[in-house]
Amino acid sequence: MMVIPATVFWLLLGLAALGLLALGVDLDGLMAVAIAALLLSLLMAWLTWPATMQALLFVGTTLAVLAGLQRLSQRRRSRAIPAAESANEAVIVSGFGASDRGRVRWRGQSWAAINLASERPLLPGESVLVMGRDGTHLQVLPLNSLDAPPIPNAHNPDP
16 A cells, blocks of 8 residues: 655645636635645645644644634625626526525626525526625625615615
8 A cells, every 4th residue: 555645645635625726616715725735735844743633733724724814804894885887797606595695706706695685586697786795795686676775784774
């Protein structure tokens, strides 16, 4: 049985995660896994730790990267913006059936999104208008709802 050195294993795992990202696979935390695996690959080039310690360090590093990305996202949090003629369109990828949450493709990337007109279900392939962003979630409205009165929200209660 051939044993793969730890450095090579973590390097291959990091490159595989980056490859999946490049192919458009959209999994939350995949970037953190790639970063943690590549960092561990560098570290294992100088250290020889047992597999258990490596796995614990991988999990800890992944969680730390996720927490760092979360903090960065919260710092850059923007609130709902009023619709403008230059507002952007996105396309529904999945979800939004029985809930107000789903995924959209906007500017070439998949985003988690919240349907601001939750009384109207959104179907995959349907175009929506991106109204703003709340953390890592886009706020979207169906295109045909622009003629409806504005929807109040927590950040702008007076339409």
